[in-house]
Amino acid sequence: MAPPKSTRLLRSSQVAANRRRSQLSAQAVQAQSVVTRSQTSSAPSRSTQNGSGPSTSNQNVQQTKSKPVEKVPTVFDAGVCDIVPTELSMTEIETIHQTKEVICILDTSGVFTPASSARIPIVKTIEARIPYGCLVANRGQELGSWTRANTADYPGMPTKYFSIEDLAKYGGEDATWTIQSVFENPNYPEWVITKYLGFDASTAWDEEKQDVFGKFPHVEKWMAMKKSFLAAIMTLEPKNLVDAGVKRERFLEDGLLTNKENVFWIYQEMSYFHSFVNRNHGLSPVWYMNVKNLDEPPKFYYSVVNVIEKKLLDEYQKQEEGLQHVKKIKQLTGKRTACENPDTCVCDSIFEYYNTKDRDDEELPDADEMVESFRKNMRPDALGCLDFSGFDADDQRMVVECSDACGCSINCPRRQLQRGQKFGVVVYYEDDCRKFGLRALEPIKKGQFIIEYTGQILEVEPEETGIIEDRDTAYDAEFAIMDRRKVVNAINIGNAARFMAHACTPSAVFIETHSRQLESDPLIPRIAVYALKNINIGEEITISYFRKDQMLKNKEGTKCRCRARCPNYLPIYTYESDDDME
Numbered sequence: 001m002a003p004p005k006s007t008r009l010l011r012s013s014q015v016a017a018n019r020r021r022s023q024l025s026a027q028a029v030q031a032q033s034v035v036t037r038s039q040t041s042s043a044p045s046r047s048t049q050n051g052s053g054p055s056t057s058n059q060n061v062q063q064t065k066s067k068p069v070e071k072v073p074t075v076f077d078a079g080v081c082d083i084v085p086t087e088l089s090m091t092e093i094e095t096i097h098q099t100k101e102v103i104c105i106l107d108t109s110g111v112f113t114p115a116s117s118a119r120i121p122i123v124k125t126i127e128a129r130i131p132y133g134c135l136v137a138n139r140g141q142e143l144g145s146w147t148r149a150n151t152a153d154y155p156g157m158p159t160k161y162f163s164i165e166d167l168a169k170y171g172g173e174d175a176t177w178t179i180q181s182v183f184e185n186p187n188y189p190e191w192v193i194t195k196y197l198g199f200d201a202s203t204a205w206d207e208e209k210q211d212v213f214g215k216f217p218h219v220e221k222w223m224a225m226k227k228s229f230l231a232a233i234m235t236l237e238p239k240n241l242v243d244a245g246v247k248r249e250r251f252l253e254d255g256l257l258t259n260k261e262n263v264f265w266i267y268q269e270m271s272y273f274h275s276f277v278n279r280n281h282g283l284s285p286v287w288y289m290n291v292k293n294l295d296e297p298p299k300f301y302y303s304v305v306n307v308i309e310k311k312l313l314d315e316y317q318k319q320e321e322g323l324q325h326v327k328k329i330k331q332l333t334g335k336r337t338a339c340e341n342p343d344t345c346v347c348d349s350i351f352e353y354y355n356t357k358d359r360d361d362e363e364l365p366d367a368d369e370m371v372e373s374f375r376k377n378m379r380p381d382a383l384g385c386l387d388f389s390g391f392d393a394d395d396q397r398m399v400v401e402c403s404d405a406c407g408c409s410i411n412c413p414r415r416q417l418q419r420g421q422k423f424g425v426v427v428y429y430e431d432d433c434r435k436f437g438l439r440a441l442e443p444i445k446k447g448q449f450i451i452e453y454t455g456q457i458l459e460v461e462p463e464e465t466g467i468i469e470d471r472d473t474a475y476d477a478e479f480a481i482m483d484r485r486k487v488v489n490a491i492n493i494g495n496a497a498r499f500m501a502h503a504c505t506p507s508a509v510f511i512e513t514h515s516r517q518l519e520s521d522p523l524i525p526r527i528a529v530y531a532l533k534n535i536n537i538g539e540e541i542t543i544s545y546f547r548k549d550q551m552l553k554n555k556e557g558t559k560c561r562c563r564a565r566c567p568n569y570l571p572i573y574t575y576e577s578d579d580d581m582e
């Protein structure tokens with residue numbers, strides 16, 4: 001059977017499972033009525049061994065034409081203070097959209113230094129660093145006396161922190177302190193346990209809830225969201241598998257406060273820093289949770305924008321000329337677009353351009369099969385939702401989003417991807433075979449935009465896409481319409497969408513998207529994820545990597561774990577057999 005005609009995400013293997021369960025009991029920490037850091041409460045010291053589970057497939061070798069960059073900026077530093085509200089006002093969101101980074105261009109030529117801007121940075125080398133706005137984390141990195149051994153290669157995370165000993169020197173009430181993680185106190189419901197950013201875990205202390213909520217109103221919302229998510233997990237997952245881990249997420253557990261090296265704290269850091277990056281882009285949070293074991297969290301470079309080498313971007317210039325021409329002859333499709341400015345919206349003309357382009361390119365796979373009916377112009381409704389009635393996985397689907405050429409505002413319903421990740425999500429450890437997947441932190445309705453699939457834009461030969469055995473295409477998201485020689489590859493660089501697992505009956509779908517805020521912005525094809533059905537809090541966000549007829553027979557490839565007793569095998573070729581999981 002032919003490869004999917006629309007965007008695909010193909011995945012090769014994760015190494016066989018190497019599950020490590022914590023032997024810890026879920027003994028709750030004791031409350032202590034302490035109000036100063038120097039009197040920090042400490043739980044009974046029963047230390048946890050750090051997990052050192054298998055690394056993710058980030059280690060797999062890339063053999064594409066363009067070598068992935070090794071490092072990517074992980075941050076967008078709009079703020080000077082790390083106390084960022086979770087609730088942004090409309091005005092704040094609009095300001096963010098005018099200034100936020102929209103793409104990162106990598107120019108390794110070294111020939112000249114092109115002009116760069118905050119919205120469109122052009123960089124020679126790309127490095128992960130602690131967000132500038134996280135003041136205390138940066139100060140801790142500079143002056144802190146405790147060095148974490150096991151985060152050395154977690155991109156963008158601090159390796160040094162302030163410890164209890166540093167408090168005398170650098171402590172005192174400081175307006176720049178901000179809470180990184182907060183836990184309920186099981187014995188004293190009016191108290192919470194707070195761990196501050198830039199300080200090691202042994203400095204975590206008990207504070208009165210009302211004081212914390214008064215000073216950091218967003219912390220109350222965090223706690224409520226965490227509680228709802230964990231309550232949902234308790235109903236969705238076998239209790240015996242998640243009970244202890246859920247308690248750990250809510251109340252901490254014996255030993256964690258005195259074991260600052262425990263990987264549990266890396267999950268907490270990743271949740272804070274990646275959500276911080278998101279907030280600076282006006283996006284909803286991303287949390288990392290593992291309630292099943294204490295394996296290492298995944299290692300990758302977090303980026304909410306795509307990274308593209310300059311030479312690849314230049315290729316789009318030709319496409320640009322065609323687009324400029326077509327926009328002058330606005331097509332009348334008979335349907336009114338939901339754009340705020342339907343009379344001047346040029347989106348349908350742009351779709352028509354793509355609908356006819358490259359039909360006769362025989363070098364491209366499936367060129368002979370490309371008939372108009374396959375290409376669906378997915379037009380968001382007035383609420384920005386897509387209509388998936390009559391959904392056929394074989395169709396090629398595309399959304400064309402508005403730009404300044406349409407004369408609408410950033411709040412136009414046809415600008416979902418530009419506004420970005422709308423719902424909080426949790427990168428959640430599913431099982432020893434699938435490893436991490438993605439779950440909803442907030443309810444999502446059918447047809448709604450969820451998140452962009454970001455990564456590095458790579459050039460690949462058509463035969464290097466899809467099901468191939470000599471290249472790890474696991475984290476490739478392909479385009480079917482705008483450019484079938486490029487993929488978004490998230491193996492090293494990406495956002496939370498890179499964790500979505502395959503499901504034979506998925507809850508979401510990739511939609512290829514033509515999207516740029518300003519006509520002067522660089523144009524690259526982008527991948528949006530939309531909900532195919534309602535997804536409740538705690539439920540998994542999955543996509544279909546393959547069509548049914550691509551599934552393997554005779555127990556080849558990787559056993560599909562999308563549900564209990566799924567009979568399918570995925571054309572994902574493992575480096576190590578996972579048969580032992582049967």
Ligand SMILES: C[S@@+](CC[C@H](N)C(=O)[O-])C[C@H]1O[C@@H](n2cnc3c(N)ncnc32)[C@H](O)[C@@H]1O
Pocket residue numbers: 011012013014056057298433434435436437474475498499500501502503558559560561562570572
């Ligand atoms: C794009 S990655 C998803 C993120 C990955 N689970 C991680 O922890 O980094 C795809 C990989 O997840 C695993 N996976 C996803 N869906 C699966 C499924 N339905 N059955 C078995 N493994 C799956 C496979 O190892 C696959 O190669």
